[in-house]
Amino acid sequence: xxxxxxxxxxxxxxxxxxxxxxxxxxxxxxxxxxxxxxxxxxxxxxxxxxxxxxxxxxxxxxxxxxxxxxxxxxxxxxxxxxxxxxxxxxxxxxxxxxxxxxxxxxxxxxxxxxxxxxxxxxxxxxxxxxxxxxxxxxxxxxxxxxxxxxxxxxxxxxxxxxxxxxxxxxxxxxxxxxxxxxxxxxxxxxxxxxxxxxxxxxxxxxxxxxxxxxxxxxxxxxxxxxxxxxxxxxxxxxxxxxxxxxxxxxxxxxxxxxxxxxxxxxxxxxxxxxxxxxxxxxxxxxxxxxxxxxxxxxxxxxxxxxxxxxxxxxxxxxxxxxxxxxxxxxxxxxxxxxxxxxxxxxxxxxxxxxxxxxxxxxxxxxxxxxxxxxxxxxxxxxxxxxxxxxxxxxxxxxxxxxxxxxxxxxxxxxxxxxxxxxxxxxxxxxxxxxxxxxxxxxxxxxxxxxxxxxxxx
Ligand SMILES: *Cc1c(COP(=O)(O)O)cnc(C)c1O
Numbered sequence: 001x002x003x004x005x006x007x008x009x010x011x012x013x014x015x016x017x018x019x020x021x022x023x024x025x026x027x028x029x030x031x032x033x034x035x036x037x038x039x040x041x042x043x044x045x046x047x048x049x050x051x052x053x054x055x056x057x058x059x060x061x062x063x064x065x066x067x068x069x070x071x072x073x074x075x076x077x078x079x080x081x082x083x084x085x086x087x088x089x090x091x092x093x094x095x096x097x098x099x100x101x102x103x104x105x106x107x108x109x110x111x112x113x114x115x116x117x118x119x120x121x122x123x124x125x126x127x128x129x130x131x132x133x134x135x136x137x138x139x140x141x142x143x144x145x146x147x148x149x150x151x152x153x154x155x156x157x158x159x160x161x162x163x164x165x166x167x168x169x170x171x172x173x174x175x176x177x178x179x180x181x182x183x184x185x186x187x188x189x190x191x192x193x194x195x196x197x198x199x200x201x202x203x204x205x206x207x208x209x210x211x212x213x214x215x216x217x218x219x220x221x222x223x224x225x226x227x228x229x230x231x232x233x234x235x236x237x238x239x240x241x242x243x244x245x246x247x248x249x250x251x252x253x254x255x256x257x258x259x260x261x262x263x264x265x266x267x268x269x270x271x272x273x274x275x276x277x278x279x280x281x282x283x284x285x286x287x288x289x290x291x292x293x294x295x296x297x298x299x300x301x302x303x304x305x306x307x308x309x310x311x312x313x314x315x316x317x318x319x320x321x322x323x324x325x326x327x328x329x330x331x332x333x334x335x336x337x338x339x340x341x342x343x344x345x346x347x348x349x350x351x352x353x354x355x356x357x358x359x360x361x362x363x364x365x366x367x368x369x370x371x372x373x374x375x376x377x378x379x380x381x382x383x384x385x386x387x388x389x390x391x392x393x394x395x396x397x398x399x400x401x402x403x404x405x406x407x408x409x410x411x412x413x414x415x416x417x418x419x420x421x422x423x424x425x426x427x428x429x430x431x432x433x434x435x436x437x438x439x440x441x442x443x444x445x446x447x448x449x450x451x452x453x454x455x456x457x
Contacts (some may be wrong), residue, residue: 004320008410009312011058013346018040024372025049032452033368033437035377039275046408050310050343052098052256052263053408057308060260060301066325067297072288075401076296076303079264083303087238088215088245092275094282095292095299099216099254099265100125102330104132105281106212106252106267109274110176118166119179119214120145120158120186124180124385126214126252128446135176140166142196145187145416148337148400153228154193156184156221158200172207181214182221182244186381188402189217189341191224194387201247210249210271215258218244220342221317237310255298257343260305260409304343306405314410318342321417322407328421334428337402343409347420347424349382349401353431358383360456361437366403366427369434374423376406 008103019027019042031037040046068074081093095103103126111117111133118138121129127137140162144152158180167175180200183191185298197213204211222240226232232240245251246406250269255261269275279289286293294302308314326340335351349363356362362418364382370376379385382401390396405420 003414004317006410007317008055008057008309008411013059018044018045019375020261021372022158024375025208026272026333028372030369032440033364033455034451034453035367035371036315036449037452038371040377040379042375043371043377045420046377047302047344047379047405047414048379050257050406050408051254052197052261052303053411054260054262054406055410056202056262056305057262058300058435062302063300064297066408067295067300068297070426071276072290072297074299076299077290079298079303080094082307083306084268087241087306088251089242090245090248090250090270091410094267094275094278094289095294096265096267096282096286097293098256098263099214099252099287101293102131102252102265102267103129104279107133107135107279107287111203111278112380114174116166116170116175117177117179118163119183120192122179123181123185123214123216124446124448126137128183132445138166140186141187145184145190146399148188148346148402149179149335149351151338153191153324154196154224155190156182156187157191157196158192160196160199160203161201162425163200167203167207172209175207175209177212179211179212179214180198180248181216183217183224183342185343187218188346188387189220189339189344190337191221191228191342193229194225194279195229197244201278211247213245213248213251214251215245215251218253219258219315220319222310222317223312224342227319236367237315241310243301248374251320255302255305259296259302260309261302262300264294264304266292287290289314294430318409321414325405325407325417325421328418332425332428333419334424344404345407346381347378347403347405349380349403352403353430353434355432356436358387359395362436363401364437364453365401365434368437369427370403371425373427374419376405376420376423378403380404380448383452 100196113134115135142157234267255264290352322340335348383397386398437453
């Protein structure tokens with residue numbers, strides 16, 4: 001088989017500013033060993049996130065020029081809303097400035113003390129919005145999803161037996177929603193099978209609990225279903241996507257992911273009553289229901305991006321580029337989550353750095369080493385992001401200690417990815433010299449964004 005090429009040509013370029021390892025060591029120190037605090041111009045390859053970092057197409061840029069900025073009833077809103085109705089089959093579409101704004105509105109209405117939101121794995125902003133409402137978020141990931149090194153087709157699946165047990169234990173009335181995240185971002189960008197979504201739907205219907213999809217990577221998930229699930233190999237992606245959404249009562253979406261937009265999001269749902277409540281909140285904090293905190297041009301870019309993301313040449317290239325990096329790292333013995341996820345490669349920091357205890361944040365230490373060695377910015381997804389303290393102020397660690405190398409959409413070429421593999425492998429060779437980190441300052445919620453650390457010793 002021939003090389004799968006990037007299915008685009010490059011019309012506009014942005015410079016990468018080079019620096020030396022010595023300079024980067026100083027930059028890291030000044031950023032308190034938190035990659036979020038590094039200036040992006042000091043980064044060579046920025047794999048911090050795939051969120052809002054996509055390259056837009058010439059069609060999307062043309063849409064930006066055509067965007068209609070009317071306060072109410074803009075044609076750009078109807079383009080946006082019709083596109084999402086067509087893709088999801090859901091009639092009520094509410095634009096928001098990004099995914100977490102959709103979450104904030106939804107959980108302010110449905111959340112509250114004594115309630116549980118049950119998921120395969122909640123993303124960090126989703127969990128934070130649930131907890132901010134006073135409710136609790138519960139992750140019920142399938143057994144395969146707990147073992148980063150062991151390959152399986154659908155490691156993002158929900159444990160349906162655990163879901164049934166949880167509903168019976170707590171009572172359906174305490175569970176306002178079940179939420180399936182596709183693909184499972186915090187669980188390694190791993191896909192959820194159609195079969196699993198169907199089973200969850202059945203359980204939800206039995207107990208009269210609505211099912212929502214956190215749809216940020218719906219197209220990447222659909223590609224995995226096409227590749228790996230029986231009966232889908234010959235189905236067009238929009239058909240698979242449509243089926244996936246057909247099992248849900250609603251969805252939240254960040255258009256900064258599978259819509260190739262730099263900003264935006266939405267809520268979509270079947271319930272008119274819920275949509276009314278959501279719109280009432282939207283008007284207070286986001287904007288009028290036909291723009292919801294977005295410019296008309298953003299609505300255009302999102303509408304166009306949502307169609308482009310379902311093109312098969314794109315999805316084949318996208319998923320293959322993640323697999324390509326995964327294969328190179330596996331061949332060098334680097335512990336990574338397998339198989340590759342949809343938008344990112346996840347290094348298993350616990351295995352990478354067995355000599356660094358979890359309360360010294362091995363994932364963060366690894367992320368810092370990748371920056372110092374090669375100017376690669378990544379993010380820890382482990383005990384720094386998800387750790388809690390017990391009553392004795394002792395760390396309750398996360399299940400996994402991962403470092404995510406998120407690949408922005410349509411931004412980097414194969415030689416950039418080759419360089420990333422070389423840097424990771426060099427760090428791996430010198431891993432025994434690496435040290436852990438200690439926190440010197442942290443915020444009460446989403447601490448990883450602003451936390452300050454220092455090396456131990
Ligand atoms: C990014 C993301 C969100 C939040 O969206 P923002 O646009 O960043 O607010 C929610 N869920 C998942 C799975 C995500 O990846």
